[in-house]
Amino acid sequence: MRYIEPHGHMVSRTTDDYRDMVTAGCACVCEPAFWAGYDRSSVHGFYDYFCQLTDYEPKRAAKFGLPHYCWLCINPKESEDVGLAKDVIGIIPQFLDRPNVLGIGEIGLNKNSRNEMQVLEMHVDLAANHNQLILVHTPHLEDKLKGTRLILDVLKSDSRIQPERVIIDHVEEHTAQLVLDRGHWAGMTLYPESKCTGARAIDIFERFGSERLWMNSACDWGVSVPLAVPHAALEMRKRQWTAEKIDSVIYGNPIRFMSQTPKFKSPA
């Protein structure tokens, strides 16, 4: 089995996780910028984080033979401070030419506030100005439906945005169709306690089609499982999916989306 982990916060994980992922067939990992679990106090903290994502972490992954890509932004959880967000968005362009940067993400909303909306629009403008792919985080639990709708409207209102160059992550049964109907890609996050289980993700594939859907573990410093994608692949086998079909969604689909930027090199 081979697969791509298209959403993993590897700076929060141990080298044992890298070893286990590669052993399970992971061919490359992609890391969106994330909240650290606490608010960074200044733009300098983000500068250091972006250096970590574009320099140190790819080297750590390379020790396990694993290509590492990343996405840059100030995460929605830190978007309530619009002044800080402006400063952070201001330093992102100097990192966009780095070889492992795939685009802007994971941007989006957390509590669906006005300030979060303003910062989302700033990120979308940044991506459009620099012709970047976009990876979007949708809010958690009771906030997801409303946040997804607001995000879709922001994206639709910017005529420079090509829907197929945007992936909207963490969809569930009540938001998948909304996202796919707008022409975007959709991501499903496999978490033990929230978002999707493997069985539900497979249900969503079977109901909505696998053309523009991917799965990820979104493993981070919280309750999450770095091997959630290969675990879901095992579930697919139990559900009588063919090896070719499994490969097409856990390996082929992330490649199809991310190959829209020439920076992404398909694993050999």
Added chain:
Amino acid sequence: MKRTDLLDLYFMENRAKLIDLAAFMDRVDRAEGDADFRYAAFKEALKELGRGDSERAKHVLLSLSDPTTEPIPAAPGKGAIGAWKT
């Protein structure tokens, strides 16, 4: 997959979840304390399981979701609770 195949695969797992759900509700009902909006929302969402279509998961999620459409003035914090408090 055929219905029997799916039941072979998932019945025991979901039988256990069903009993866990019942035990959780028994536990909450036995406990003392004030009413809580989360439990009320939970019981409301349970009604969606009685639907006759195959849209139960979607409607449980909708039942627990914020139904409003306008951005809020300011984020009250970072976390989500899992049920909408009116």
